[in-house]
Amino acid sequence: MLDESAKGVFTIAVTPFLPDGSLDLDSVDRVTDFYLEQGATGLTILGMMGEAGKLSAGESLAVIRRVTARVTIPVVVGVSAAGLAPMQALAVEAMQAGAAGVMVAPPHTLRSDGQIVSYYHSVVEALGEIPWVLQDFPLATGVQIPTSVIAQIVADCPTCVMLKHEDWPGLDKISALRAASEAGARRISILCGNGGLFLPEEMARGADGAMTGFAYPEMMAQVIAAIEGGGADRAQDIFDAYLPMARYEGQPGLGLAIRKYTLAKRGAIAHPTLRKPGAALNAAGMAEVDRLAARQAVRLAALG
Template structure:
């Protein structure tokens, strides 16, 4: 069971789901990926987000992934499980299961197939909040879900349900929405950024407490966050803008998942960059474009084989 009193802040990468070259869940790569995150000193790990290709995973695969990650993390950092669904009943059931499987908090997308009106949205999040004891993070990601959630609705939910305590703001421009959510919720809601860290530096300046990016550059986000937190805003700013082109290419529609995985594969974090349909596999041109953004920069993922060799 998760801890209901956990306080989330800092860097919570969305764990990719490594597959074998034939498309099965690759358990040993998954364990290595978790070791990589912990080595990078992440503050927590998120499972079953968009960047986990969660919409392609079978129920028993999800259960096994959760088991492996819980076993590998051993309580060192909190775990946030994505548990949203296109319908209320399934979302409630997934949320209860996640809590039982060891989630410390939930990240919940709104229903995204039939677009809900305000009342349906409220009822959906209310039902989940009543069903679990752990904190809930509402994922405000209209580009992915097609559902816009007004700050006033988020504020009302946080007022009515104590465990609705977080929002992951991915509604562009995220900076303005961060300010709006913090002001309207009168401090009840804590805000994380998303969108692969594209506005992370500005979000921190507006009161966000962390970000939940893809998982191939955790140490970069940790460095930005730690510098900002310690008052060295200049280092935070400089580091952010150095890596921004790399973050941007990691949001390429259709190819984002295979870009994240190819970087992890190249340095030996995972074995294969296989992605499941409807994601498209990386091609040589995109691979080169991604690597171009890293010229003169140091990325832990690309030298993981050396780090691994020292660990043995």
């Protein structure tokens, strides 16, 4: 079961498709193995980057079962939905299939602090004893969750064991939550997203690791290992070598197409297909990614 001690790299997995848009379960196996080989300590599936909203209920369950049957590391399943009933149903099926916990983002209809707290109280009622991750991603959801509201949810909801921190700017939020823990509040795991763009700073502020889908997940693993080993400068050097690619991949609306193209080039998935509707990377974009990858390889070789 997922708990407050979770740390490391929970890679957010893509959902692979064949060129006709059908689910590619063979590539689900392949990319799962790839994430493990690159240092994942956990996996997050059916998130926003996993194109969860484009899958049928049957397809979602097929992906969950395929991944959980293949790994022994914790698997977190995104179960965000417009209503509590489908959320509850998928969460129960995920846990029965061997998931460690689920992740819930706030619906875009929430506006006030009170509405946000009330919503997550309802989530707890729906999920029962299932451990869950609070996804704080205002750039995608449109819902701003202040630090005080997160603290209230953590205090009220013992089954909330992790914050998926993806606010931007949000470093002060990490500091405030850790200060609250030092003052006696319950400490939960904080794993950070945003493509890893702020990972060194997030770790310095008290994050426990990364939960993101950057197409070079070994970057996160290497940076975190270097920091934990006391090599902050080494961690920064590693991060800097990957930064141009992470920056390019961070383009709103195109990031997933870039990630899937890179993963296909790396042999992790058979095809870079996004299920429609979805952006596609054109020839110029592919050439830019290839150039960045070549320069990245040279910088990494120089690091030794």
